[in-house]
Amino acid sequence: MSQTFRHSEIIDIARRDGRVTVEGLAAHFGVTLQTIRRDLSDLAEAGRLDRVHGGAVLPSGITNIGYEERRALNTDAKTAIAAACAAEIPDNISIFLNIGTSTEAVAHALGQHANLLVVTNNMNVANILAANEGCEVVVTGGRLRRSDGGLVGNLAAETIRKFKFDLAVIGCSALSEEGDLLDFDIEEVGVSQTILAQTRRTFLVADRSKFTRSAPALIATLAEIDTFFTDAVLPDALARSCAEWETGVVVAPPGGGLPQPGS
Template sequence: MLLLVSLQAPHSEDTIPMSSDTDKKAMNGRQQAIVELIRTSGSVTIEQLEQHFDVTPQTLRRDLNFLAETNQILRFHGGATSMSNNRNTPYTERKIQNLEGKQRIAEAVAARIPDHCSLFINIGTTNETVAAALMQHQGLQIITNSLHVATVMSQKEDFRVIVASGEVRARDGGIIGEATIDFVRQFRLDFGIVGISGIDDDGMLLDYDYREVRVAQAILDQSRCVYLVADHSKFGRNAMVQLAPISAVDALFTDEAPPPALAAALKAEAIELHIA
């Protein structure tokens, strides 16, 4: 009689090929905590992780490399970012994301804007928060390509609010297109307050929509002083359209210290850094 013997190993997690579910099982407690930290904050640097976990930078780099290889995060030099950071988050999510940090940024910007000045304010949830923070000012003249910004600031009787012409983007009330660019280029204002979707390590400002970028570039050109407003989730965030190098702005207002490479780029270009 021929006896067939099965050589299949007993079932265990160690012998199961890795998949999206088993990737999470393979993570240790610290790595799970890193993923959660990145998910809530948008991005982190090695330095920030060192302050959070009592381990060496080398260990943290290995953790990040493993998490990137198993598609839990996106790795960049000096840190990591959320997988969702390579796409434009829906407006309703962005509206509430890191609201406390955006409010601190808005207050810091408002403190630098004098009464009776003129300013551009472009599209973005941080910019909308800045608009709300400026409501205690007097006699501002505002040009905006954001219906949300216009709605907020038009409630002040001594403000003069001019809305740019162009195509209204349904998802966030942004106004874009060639007509918007032509409209912006008719003016020369004291300040330009601009938001951004991502800032690369070398300081390149990045966004997702080419038409929105064209309008923002016009605002940079027509502003005597440019304030960039961006919370820490924008550091290292991927977006494929280049807006301008960091040298195109006069100051960056953010809520946490930028990664070392970006901090070095700011210093090299003598860009003011305000951490709210």
């Protein structure tokens, strides 16, 4: 395989898994460790990866990757997480679903639910749930973010304040080692914080790639979340923190395995 094709696939693997290792890539491509180290150095010089001990991670930044690219990432993990989350959502409640490809996966998983009032600032969620006659769908106002169909700003927050939801399902762009939920858009952060203030319970849906990403704006912490649905066991320190905060963790592995308690 040529260097150009290796570089492209290395980036794809990093986006899928959040990080890459020298040994793992060498085994994957059947090349020497030295070759992979050169590849990672080239990608780091181009600003496409940040080198870390033993491998590389996606670079920290202040802008998110493109929406269609995010939608295509970790689809099996998002499907498993969404199924586990939907299984914990009863019929006959009010629920908020916010912006993100993970919450869209949850909307797909709600296809058989009945008598739900679903409020959303995600045009894609609204379109998905339009096919479920058992859901009454309310779309907030707000400024349309054409890149992902999200509605943000003061008008979205004002609509949300008119409700008290039984449950909110939210996503995030990144999750720090300390359990901070992070995002890139300060307007979206303000809306997410309003959602948290207007709900009785909150579920977070986020796959393992969020553990190794960074974003500049703080939404909340896992201490404010009732249950966190993900696809990988949490790092030990974060798992201990979730136990102290009484934040439930459900690990839903891709490929059909049964969801497991994560802490």
